[in-house]
Each structure stands twice: as structure tokens, then as C-alpha cells.
Amino acid sequence: MVTSPPPHSDDVGLRGVPVRKPDGAIVTDAVAVEAPLEIRVNGRPLVITMRTPGHDEELAAGFLFAEGVVTHADQVVSIRTEPASAQPSPDELAEGKVGAGARVMVELRDSADTTDIERAQRDFRATAACGVCGKERLDDLEQTLPAITSIDVATDILARLPDRMRPRQPLFEATGGIHAAGLFTLTGALLSVREDIGRHNAVDKVIGRAVLDGATSLDNRILVVSGRAGFELVQKALKAAIPVMVSVGAASSLAVEMASASGMTLYSFVGPGRGNLHL
Numbered sequence: 001m002v003t004s005p006p007p008h009s010d011d012v013g014l015r016g017v018p019v020r021k022p023d024g025a026i027v028t029d030a031v032a033v034e035a036p037l038e039i040r041v042n043g044r045p046l047v048i049t050m051r052t053p054g055h056d057e058e059l060a061a062g063f064l065f066a067e068g069v070v071t072h073a074d075q076v077v078s079i080r081t082e083p084a085s086a087q088p089s090p091d092e093l094a095e096g097k098v099g100a101g102a103r104v105m106v107e108l109r110d111s112a113d114t115t116d117i118e119r120a121q122r123d124f125r126a127t128a129a130c131g132v133c134g135k136e137r138l139d140d141l142e143q144t145l146p147a148i149t150s151i152d153v154a155t156d157i158l159a160r161l162p163d164r165m166r167p168r169q170p171l172f173e174a175t176g177g178i179h180a181a182g183l184f185t186l187t188g189a190l191l192s193v194r195e196d197i198g199r200h201n202a203v204d205k206v207i208g209r210a211v212l213d214g215a216t217s218l219d220n221r222i223l224v225v226s227g228r229a230g231f232e233l234v235q236k237a238l239k240a241a242i243p244v245m246v247s248v249g250a251a252s253s254l255a256v257e258m259a260s261a262s263g264m265t266l267y268s269f270v271g272p273g274r275g276n277l278h279l
Helices: 056-066 090-094 114-120 155-168 170-175 199-212 231-239 253-262
Strands: 014-020 026-032 035-041 044-051 076-082 102-108 179-185 190-196 221-225 244-247 265-271 274-277
Touching: 014 170, 026 170, 035 056, 044 056, 056 076, 056 102, 056 199, 056 231, 155 179, 155 190, 155 221, 155 244, 155 265, 155 274, 170 190, 179 199, 190 199, 199 221, 199 231, 231 244, 231 253, 253 265
Parallel strands: 035 102, 221 244, 244 265
Antiparallel strands: 014 026, 035 044, 076 102, 179 190, 179 221, 265 274
């Protein structure tokens, strides 16, 4: 029997699992961790999302920003993570249980808009694959978006951005099964990269980092995503007034329509010798 070493034990986003290869060898493979996270605001549960652990406070801040609960960091009194008390046992997993998960506890000032908190205060579960799962009505998909100023960036600059992100994607390098989002200046300088098993979580993390650093608008930034450009990602970018978005994957019809209507520059399906600049 041949084995390989497990992933680095300090990396909370990875887990080693035994697998059998076609030649019969049993080795340890690295997989991305998927685990529940509950976000609580002022002591009350707001949402549960399945995410890859790491940068959980940024995820919470980005989610609250996208939902309109907070508009700037000054509204946040404190934000802290309570780790999961225990991992689910094999018997519990066999019964369909995933464990209690970790919590991010957010305390907001009285100046925060209670109407938006109450609107977002609903019982729903967002999965790692979908940023709009759990919305109960079509109206819940709608968000008030700020006006953006259209900006033209040369496609040769945009085409190079995914490759600039790759050295900052260690979880993808180890597993091949995780998404990333990156924030760049309009000249192509890399500012931050975050990874997560959920596309929307990765975007929330990278926007949340900027919000916690004091940003109220990202109108001079480029968002790059490692997967497709879906409606929910374009909507999150527009919520932050991001004028330019690049995706390694293809764009959906609604994503293209929303980007075009708002004046966002959307460059999708980017790769060696290819790229679609949507008009």
C-alpha cells in the first residue's frame, strides 16, 4: 500500500481523505473543507451558509454589506468568531447531520438600519453552490444598486488578472475544487484574494475585507472571479459599485443584461487566447 502525506494540519481549509487510485494504490487526497457557519446580528440568528473556514468575519461583513444591513465599518461595534464546539461524528453524518458549526457574532450600532436587519432576518439556508438559495419571493432577489461610472480598461490588462491571482490560491492548488475572488486596482495591481468552496462566499470575503478596512464604495476596483459570472455575483459587485468584473468562466444571460444595463465592464471566459467583452 502506497500513501502520501496529509495536507498541512494548520490549514483549516483543507482535509486529508483516503482514496483508491486506478492502479489500486491508497493515498491521502486533499479536499476543500465545507462546513456550516451561522451569522448572528445583535444576538439574533440571521443566516446559515456552507463555507470553507477561514476569513469568516470578512464573509459576514461582506454578506451584511451585500444585503444592505451595513454600509460602512463604523456601524460595526464588534465582530468575532465562535469556533464550532465539535465536529459531527460518522454516525451523525450518516443520519444527515452536519453539526452545529461555527458562529460569527456581529454587534451593530443603533444607527444601523433596523428595517434592513428585519428584512434580512429570515430563516433560510444558503448553500455553497448558490448565493440566492432560500430567498422566499421573487422580490427578495431585488437589490437597490448604486449608480456606477462606466470605466474602460484595456482587455490586455484584464486578460492577465486571473494569472496574477493564481499564486495566491493555495487551496485550489491543493484540491482543484475551490473558487477564488480577487480585488484589483484599475491598473491591475492585486490588492487581495480570498478562496471558498462557494463562489458567492469568496466574493463576500474579498468585499468584506475592503468594508472592514473602511471602504464604503469600490468604484475604483476590478473584481475577478475564478468561476462563471452569474447573476448573483454581478449583483454583489454592483452593490459595491464595482465598475469592472472579470470571470474565468462564461457569463449567464441575466448577468450580461444586468452588467450592460448598469454600465459595468464585464469580461468573461478569460483564458489564453480568448475572452468575451460584453457590449
